[in-house]
Amino acid sequence: MQPVSPNAEGKTPNAERHGSFQQLRLDQITRSFGGTVALAGLDLTIQAGEFIALLGPSGCGKSTALNCVAGLLPLTGGSIWLDQQRIDQSRPEQRGFGMVFQNYALFPHLTVRRNVGFGLLMRGVPRREIRRRVDAVLELVQLPAHADKLPGRLSGGQQQRVAIARAIVIEPSVILMDEPLSNLDAKLRLEMRAEIKRIHRDLQRTTIYVTHDQEEALSLADRIVVLNEGRTLQIGSPEELYSQPANLKVARFMGYRNIFDLEIEHAEESRVFLAGSGIQLEGFTQERLTTGRAVVTIRPEDFVVDTAEIAPDSINTRNIILGQAEIVEYCGRDYLADVSTPSGLLLHVRTSRRVVPGENLRLAVPAERVLAFSPE
Amino acid sequence: MTMSSFDVRRSSGTFDRTLLLVVPGLLIVLALFLYPFLFGFILSFSTGKGTSLGNYAKFFSTPFLSDTIGTTLWISLPATLANIGLALPIAFVTRRYRFRRLLTTFLVVPITLGTVLVAEGLLIYLGPQGWLNRFLLTTHLSTSPVHLTHNYWGVFLSLIISGFPFAYLLLLSYLTGIDPTLPQAAATLGASPWRQFVHIYLPLLIPGLAIVFCLSFVQAFSVFPSAVLLGAPAGPTRVISIAAYQAAFEDYDYPMASAIAMIMAGVQLLVVVVVLGARILFYRGPSSGAKG
Numbered sequence: 001m002q003p004v005s006p007n008a009e010g011k012t013p014n015a016e017r018h019g020s021f022q023q024l025r026l027d028q029i030t031r032s033f034g035g036t037v038a039l040a041g042l043d044l045t046i047q048a049g050e051f052i053a054l055l056g057p058s059g060c061g062k063s064t065a066l067n068c069v070a071g072l073l074p075l076t077g078g079s080i081w082l083d084q085q086r087i088d089q090s091r092p093e094q095r096g097f098g099m100v101f102q103n104y105a106l107f108p109h110l111t112v113r114r115n116v117g118f119g120l121l122m123r124g125v126p127r128r129e130i131r132r133r134v135d136a137v138l139e140l141v142q143l144p145a146h147a148d149k150l151p152g153r154l155s156g157g158q159q160q161r162v163a164i165a166r167a168i169v170i171e172p173s174v175i176l177m178d179e180p181l182s183n184l185d186a187k188l189r190l191e192m193r194a195e196i197k198r199i200h201r202d203l204q205r206t207t208i209y210v211t212h213d214q215e216e217a218l219s220l221a222d223r224i225v226v227l228n229e230g231r232t233l234q235i236g237s238p239e240e241l242y243s244q245p246a247n248l249k250v251a252r253f254m255g256y257r258n259i260f261d262l263e264i265e266h267a268e269e270s271r272v273f274l275a276g277s278g279i280q281l282e283g284f285t286q287e288r289l290t291t292g293r294a295v296v297t298i299r300p301e302d303f304v305v306d307t308a309e310i311a312p313d314s315i316n317t318r319n320i321i322l323g324q325a326e327i328v329e330y331c332g333r334d335y336l337a338d339v340s341t342p343s344g345l346l347l348h349v350r351t352s353r354r355v356v357p358g359e360n361l362r363l364a365v366p367a368e369r370v371l372a373f374s375p376e
Numbered sequence: 377m378t379m380s381s382f383d384v385r386r387s388s389g390t391f392d393r394t395l396l397l398v399v400p401g402l403l404i405v406l407a408l409f410l411y412p413f414l415f416g417f418i419l420s421f422s423t424g425k426g427t428s429l430g431n432y433a434k435f436f437s438t439p440f441l442s443d444t445i446g447t448t449l450w451i452s453l454p455a456t457l458a459n460i461g462l463a464l465p466i467a468f469v470t471r472r473y474r475f476r477r478l479l480t481t482f483l484v485v486p487i488t489l490g491t492v493l494v495a496e497g498l499l500i501y502l503g504p505q506g507w508l509n510r511f512l513l514t515t516h517l518s519t520s521p522v523h524l525t526h527n528y529w530g531v532f533l534s535l536i537i538s539g540f541p542f543a544y545l546l547l548l549s550y551l552t553g554i555d556p557t558l559p560q561a562a563a564t565l566g567a568s569p570w571r572q573f574v575h576i577y578l579p580l581l582i583p584g585l586a587i588v589f590c591l592s593f594v595q596a597f598s599v600f601p602s603a604v605l606l607g608a609p610a611g612p613t614r615v616i617s618i619a620a621y622q623a624a625f626e627d628y629d630y631p632m633a634s635a636i637a638m639i640m641a642g643v644q645l646l647v648v649v650v651v652l653g654a655r656i657l658f659y660r661g662p663s664s665g666a667k668g
Contacts, residue, residue, distance in 0.1 A: 072560050092563040105561035109579045109659035118575070119565035152661055170565060 021082045021173055022048055024069075024206060029088075030077030031064050038064040040230040041078065048173075049204045053211055053221035055253070061230040062210045063102075066176050069208060071095050082173070093122070098167030098205075100177040104159045106151035112138070112162050113147040119170035137169040140199065157188045164196070168203060177209045181216065193219060214253055218242060226250050244286065248295055248373045256297035257348045261375065264294050272372045273318075278343035280318045283370030294372040300336070300350035302369040308360040319370070321363040323347065325355050339363065420634035431635035441636070444616040445643055451528065451603075451615065452596035455535035459592050460585065462536070463543035468573065471551050480548070483541040491538050495605040498534055499525055530606030531613045535596050543592050550584030551577070554663045580663040586655045590648045597644050616640050 024046040031039045039061035046052055054062040067073040069080060071092035080088040087095055098119075107115050113134055114121075120130045138144045141161040151159055160180060167175055180196070181189045197220055200207055211217050217224045218238040226233040226241065226249075234246040245251035252259065262274035262281065267290050274281045274294060281296060308322050323339040326346075334352045339361055341347070349355075349363060423430040435441045470476055486494055502508055502524040512518040524530055558580070559572040567575060600617040607613025616636060624633035 070564055072563070092560070093566045093568055095564075096566065097564060099561065099564040101557050101561055103555070103557060105555065105557035107558060107561070107576060108661050108663065118562065118567075122562075122566035122571060150659075150661065166561075166565065176564075 023081075023083055024048075024174060025081040026065075026069065026078070027081060028078035029065065029068055029075055029080060031061075031068055031073055032076050037230050039068065039227075042225070042227070042232055044225060044232075044235065046206060046208070048206050051200055051207045051209065051220060051222045053209045053217035053224045054227060055211055055214060055217040055224050056227035056233075057212055057253075059229075060227040062212075062227050063178055064230075065227070066099075066178050066208060066210050069174070070097055070099050070176050072099075096170065096172055097174045097176055098170055098172035100160075100163045100167050100175070100180045102179045102182060104151075104163040104180075104183075106159055106162055106166070108150065108152055111148050111150055112143065112154070115151060115162055116166045116169055118166065123170065133169055134165075137165045140168075140202075141165045141195070156184050157192060160184065160192055161195070164199065168199065168205065172205065174206045174208065177207065179210055179212065181211075181213075189216075196220060214255065226253060228253075245297075245371065246286065248297065248376055251297045251371060251373070256299050256371070258296075258298040258300065260296055260345060261293050262296050262372075264289055264291055264372075267291075271367070274372060277345045278341060279321050279345070281365070281370050282318055282367040283372045284368060285372040287372075287374050289372055289374060293375055295375050297371045297373070298347075298365055298369060300348040302365055303347070303349045303351065304364040304366075305337075305349060305351040305353045305355065306362045306364070308362040319365055319367060321345075321347065321365070323361055323363065325357055325359045325361055328355050328357050337361075416634040416637055419631050420638045422631045431632050432639070434632070435635060435639060441619055444614055444619045445639070447613065448597055448599070448615040448617075449643070451531055451535065451613065452593060452599065455532055455539060455596045456589060456593040458532075458536055459539040459543040459596075460547070460589060462540055463547050463588075464581075464585070467544050467547040467551050468577065471548060476548075480545060483544055485541075486537050487541050491534065491601045492605070494537055495534050495602040498530065498537070498602075498606055502530065502533070525606055526608050528607070528612050531599065531603050531615075534602035534606050535599060538602075539592050539596055542595070543588050546588045546591070547581075547584065550581055550588070550663075553584075554580050579659055582658040583655055583660050586651050589651055593647055593651075594644050597647075598640070616643075 026042055026044040026046075028041040028043055029039065030037065030041050042061075042065055044052070054065055056062050064073065068075055068088075071087075071090065071094075075088050078088075079086055107118065110118065113131075116137060117130045117134045120133060125133070134147075135144065138147055141164055143158060143161050143165065146154060146158060146162075151162060154162065160183075163180065167177075177196075181192055184192060193216060196209075200220075209217075209220060218241075221238060223235060223237055224241050225235045228249055234241060234250045236244075236246075241250065242254055245254050245256070248259070260277065262276040262279075265273040265275050265280075267273070267285070270284050270286065272283055272285050272289050272294065274283060274296060283296060285294070303321075321339075321341060323341040323345075325337045325339050327338045329336040334350055335355045337349045337351070337355045339347045339349050347363065349361075355361065420431055421427045421429065470479060473479065500506055504521045504523075504525075508524070509518075509521040512522060524533065554577060559567075559576050562572045562576050563569075598617055599615055600621070603609060603613045603615045603618060607615075609618050617640065620633050620636040620640065623629045623636055
């Protein structure tokens with residue numbers, strides 16, 4: 001369908017698209033509840049039009065951060081700036097940020113049309129203008145047929161779209177989304193993810209998106225902020241986070257499922273040579289590892305799987321691991337196999353090559369896909 | 377998902393013997409409520425000369441009796457509205473109050489004391505020699521004692537004191553039942569706290585307000601002890617329950633008393649039906665965000 005801009009007031013397209021600011025700056029924002037710190041000094045400068053994902057496990061402070069930006073939770077420390085204007089003291093209705101809630105928070109007593117038009121009504125937009133803009137945005141989220149229904153009569157995905165429509169129709173300078181897809185089933189989640197991506201592409205609104213799903217964050221965001229226990233672990237582009245996680249926690253979150261200890265043999269700058277458990281690996285590190293033990297992480301899909309020509313324990317080559325497939329799960333496009341080495345190491349391997357339980361395998365892993373960290 | 381044994385039994389269509397547990401309760405309801413009610417209903421039609429509508433005719437043709445309906449409504453409706461009018465803003469303001477539990481405990485006390493004790497207390501406190509008048513007179517806020525007992529206002533105040541905590545507690549539970557993300561969503565859409573109240577809380581509270589109104593009204597309409605103790609039971613506060621009491625225990629005319637009780641029930645029912653019927657004009661669904 002045609003992307004329909006919900007506004008046509010003749011403002012210059014660029015200013016319109018980017019709202020009225022250049023930067024949204026979170027300066028050491030902190031929130032504690034009683035004695036517990038839910039968010040400890042988040043520092044982030046967001047450029048207008050950027051899509052930011054706050055990623056982390058539940059209780060990591062990501063929703064707290066979002067509620068602080070929205071103004072629903074007062075800060076206990078730090079400040080929020082829209083260019084040169086400090087906004088952390090102003091109330092949510094004064095900030096004018098659009099928010100999509102996890103449970104959608106649609107007004108159950110108002111029709112879809114009046115839900116979506118609510119923000120415009122509050123802004124004193126004339127009735128005919130409200131109708132026109134609501135119709136346009138319902139078109140954008142593909143819901144014009146449901147305009148006069150109550151939210152309770154819509155499916156989860158439709159309610160979700162109404163919530164998005166309601167947040168974007170007021171043309172907010174910033175859109176905040178709090179796990180908007182977590183209540184949807186897997187198939188709908190994929191569809192709505194694409195929908196959110198499309199709306200962001202069309203409207204170029206600055207978006208802060210909270211999720212615990214790294215796939216969602218990777219696929220949607222320009223930049224990802226990984227949080228854990230209220231602290232910022234890493235901020236970077238999806239590619240950076242995926243290939244160069246800053247530490248073990250981020251690595252774990254980014255799908256590095258194989259995590260084991262090895263002894264450092266020697267290190268050259270960022271290259272490290274490791275050995276132990278009957279294997280030898282060459283890998284990379286961003287830390288200053290020189291001696292002692294290191295934690296090695298490898299993603300299941302980074303192994304190149306082949307048949308072992310010889311018995312598992314008879315060869316010991318760098319970055320080659322021999323082992324025997326134990327449990328094999330067929331996942332449609334590929335296989336998920338648990339492979340045990342003669343020394344008892346259990347590796348998770350993902351491969352498109354057909355694997356049968358009991359089979360002897362040769363796992364090769366490129367040095368740049370082996371990441372080493374200092375032990376936690 | 378496994379079905380619980382309860383679901384299995386319920387869906388099997390055979391007689392569920394646990395239903396027998398309802399029987400004792402049902403018998404008590406029948407014996408203590410339905411039987412006296414039906415007995416009174418039938419009794420109300422008996423006159424000295426057999427069964428007829430004579431008692432009802434007498435009630436409505438005697439202004440001394442029929443005026444009690446108006447008198448009672450004139451006390452109970454304003455008192456109900458005042459209770460809700462007070463309870464709603466206070467419940468709204470205190471819904472996230474830190475010491476709400478202390479406050480609610482404090483407010484429950486008048487309910488537990490009972491109307492007679494409250495009436496006695498008010499009688500002394502508000503009387504011509506009571507603390508209130510002494511205060512007003514010594515501070516020269518008033519030159520003569522303010523008459524708040526043995527008239528309309530005595531009954532009205534007692535209905536507020538006994539009815540307000542009830543309305544407050546009920547409204548508080550309705551208010552806290554509203555999904556807190558709804559007003560938050562309204563705030564992010566630009567609604568000030570006042571407009572959040574008008575556009576979100578109030579419409580979602582309508583069903584609760586209707587119920588609270590009905591329960592408060594029925595309580596106020598059947599006012600008796602405070603109307604006798606604090607009011608002017610011969611005149612301005614001669615409420616319908618006093619008429620019933622006099623018929624039963626001064627004239628020993630039980631059929632007439634039953635008829636008055638039935639008329640009382642009829643008026644209450646009428647008001648309740650009108651209020652609950654008016655609810656249809658408003659939204660009555662769940663007061664949380666629509667489910668996923």
